[in-house]
Amino acid sequence: xxxxxxxxxxxxxxxxxxxxxxxxxxxxxxxxxxxxxxxxxxxxxxxxxxxxxxxxxxxxxxxxxxxxxxxxxxxxxxxxxxxxxxxxxxxxxxxxxxxxxxxxxxxxxxxxxxxxxxxxxxxxxxxxxxxxxxxxxxxxxxxxxxxxxxxxxxxxxxxxxxxxxxxxxxxxxxxxxxxxxxxxxxxxxxxxxxxxxxxxxxxxxxxxxxxxxxxxxxxxxxxxxxxxxxxxxxxxxxxxxxxxxxxxxxxxxxxxxxxxxxxxxxxxxxxxxxxxxxxxxxxxxxxxxxxxxxxxxx
Numbered sequence: 001x002x003x004x005x006x007x008x009x010x011x012x013x014x015x016x017x018x019x020x021x022x023x024x025x026x027x028x029x030x031x032x033x034x035x036x037x038x039x040x041x042x043x044x045x046x047x048x049x050x051x052x053x054x055x056x057x058x059x060x061x062x063x064x065x066x067x068x069x070x071x072x073x074x075x076x077x078x079x080x081x082x083x084x085x086x087x088x089x090x091x092x093x094x095x096x097x098x099x100x101x102x103x104x105x106x107x108x109x110x111x112x113x114x115x116x117x118x119x120x121x122x123x124x125x126x127x128x129x130x131x132x133x134x135x136x137x138x139x140x141x142x143x144x145x146x147x148x149x150x151x152x153x154x155x156x157x158x159x160x161x162x163x164x165x166x167x168x169x170x171x172x173x174x175x176x177x178x179x180x181x182x183x184x185x186x187x188x189x190x191x192x193x194x195x196x197x198x199x200x201x202x203x204x205x206x207x208x209x210x211x212x213x214x215x216x217x218x219x220x221x222x223x224x225x226x227x228x229x230x231x232x233x234x235x236x237x238x239x240x241x242x243x244x245x246x247x248x249x250x251x252x253x254x255x256x257x258x259x260x261x262x263x264x265x266x267x268x269x270x271x272x273x274x275x276x277x278x279x280x281x282x283x284x285x286x287x288x289x290x291x292x293x294x295x296x297x298x
Contacts, residue, residue, distance in 0.1 A: 145181050
């Protein structure tokens with residue numbers, strides 16, 4: 001991928017410009033230096049600059065962590081400008097990064113202590129949103145609920161095999177259980193995917209219970225039996241091929257964001273032919289193949 005037009009309009013934007021040379025990035029680094037952050041000078045190539053900073057310094061053993069946090073937020077704020085979400089950018093970036101780095105470092109230290117004090121071995125692996133096979137579309141859905149039988153919302157997104165947005169939806173469900181919200185999201189997504197003339201559909205859910213119910217591998221209670229049957233009827237419709245798989249929560253963030261929009265909305269279904277601003281950051285991360293850490297017992 002070649003350089004793109006710069007957000008700051010000064011020159012074409014490559015990775016070196018974005019992270020170091022852009023005035024917006026330089027403002028961040030200068031603000032952090034004024035707060036006592038230290039790191040190797042930037043008078044090297046980008047590759048060497050990244051390598052040296054990630055190795056760390058004897059002066060500050062936490063520098064690699066702080067450095068990565070700063071890089072992430074420089075990138076995130078740049079995306080916010082591109083997507084028109086500048087309200088998420090703090091006025092004092094230096095103070096924000098100082099507080100955020102302290103929070104993250106303390107959390108990491110507590111996690112290390114907890115892992116050291118137990119005999120449970122945990123293995124880290126990385127997950128990301130996976131596009132479907134060529135010619136297929138993918139439907140990610142999710143439910144959101146406040147409490148066991150509190151207010152609930154549903155949301156989902158239909159995308160093409162390159163991650164391109166086809167449509168999304170959010171729906172306020174009133175009061176219901178979390179699993180019912182998950183299943184109602186699938187049902188709504190199936191209906192919209194059918195209306196969009198989908199012929200090959202992969203459904204990705206982060207609820208193992210919902211996947212088991214829809215694939216017939218577990219019993220369901222009476223509250224959900226009608227919804228499950230409607231889903232199965234649609235999945236079995238002869239005009240398309242449908243598969244359903246489980247995905248991790250970290251790979252389902254676009255649908256989660258839409259479900260939360262439904263939770264906070266009114267009693268109606270909203271469809272989006274253009275991605276809503278609130279979830280564009282997650283959508284862009286999926287398109288870029290961003291990976292997220294996940295720990296499991298090993």
